[in-house]
Amino acid sequence: MITIKDKTFVPFISAEAIQTRIEELAEQINQEYADKCPLIVVVLNGAFLFAADLAKHLTIQCEITFIRVASYTATESTGQVKQILGLNDSIEGRDLIVVEDIVDTGLTLFEVRDQLLAKGPSSIAIATLLFKPTALTKQLDLHYVGFEIENRFVLGYGLDYDGLGRNTPGIMVLA
Numbered sequence: 001m002i003t004i005k006d007k008t009f010v011p012f013i014s015a016e017a018i019q020t021r022i023e024e025l026a027e028q029i030n031q032e033y034a035d036k037c038p039l040i041v042v043v044l045n046g047a048f049l050f051a052a053d054l055a056k057h058l059t060i061q062c063e064i065t066f067i068r069v070a071s072y073t074a075t076e077s078t079g080q081v082k083q084i085l086g087l088n089d090s091i092e093g094r095d096l097i098v099v100e101d102i103v104d105t106g107l108t109l110f111e112v113r114d115q116l117l118a119k120g121p122s123s124i125a126i127a128t129l130l131f132k133p134t135a136l137t138k139q140l141d142l143h144y145v146g147f148e149i150e151n152r153f154v155l156g157y158g159l160d161y162d163g164l165g166r167n168t169p170g171i172m173v174l175a
């Protein structure tokens with residue numbers, strides 16, 4: 001159990017279970033991209049540990065790059081808009097694997113995928129460690145999902161609460 005600021009979190013997915021599942025996902029990617037050289041696009045900050053552990057089990061040739069997604073309010077009518085920061089490489093004709101920590105409403109990845117598609121990649125697959133199916137509000141194909149979880153707030157293994165708690169080897173849930 002850990003307490004961060006005003007909130008208490010209890011163990012939810014163990015470090016061992018995460019590592020076992022990541023090895024399975026990596027094996028799937030190794031098979032499906034055996035004759036390709038994908039560009040792995042890691043969405044910071046939350047996916048940093050997932051991406052690092054996944055990468056260690058990839059035996060294919062691949063490139064790895066990192067982006068951030070910034071939210072800003074463009075106009076009142078368009079609401080929050082996402083901007084991709086840090087994508088300097090050309091992605092035209094590339095096979096992309098976008099690596100995320102968690103898909104909740106799906107709004108972030110929905111927009112990110114749209115913006116990446118506009119740059120002409122040859123394919124885009126999404127790998128997310130966690131997925132909350134009941135929170136999803138957008139039609140979004142997820143190709144590699146670590147764990148489907150219920151709609152509760154989780155923390156650790158890259159995921160934060162108010163900037164804190166990313167540095168735990170397992171995932172915790174709000175008590």
Ligand code: 5GP
Nearest residue numbers: 103104105106107108152153154155159160
């Ligand atoms: P979306 O709702 O757009 O799918 O998710 C946006 C972002 O919200 C995720 O990338 C993640 O940073 C954050 N998020 C969603 N659910 C959780 C959660 O349960 N715990 C934490 N720490 N962050 C979450």
Ligand code: MG
Nearest residue numbers: 046100101102
């Ligand atoms: Mg994220």
Ligand code: MG
Nearest residue numbers: 046159160161
């Ligand atoms: Mg966060």
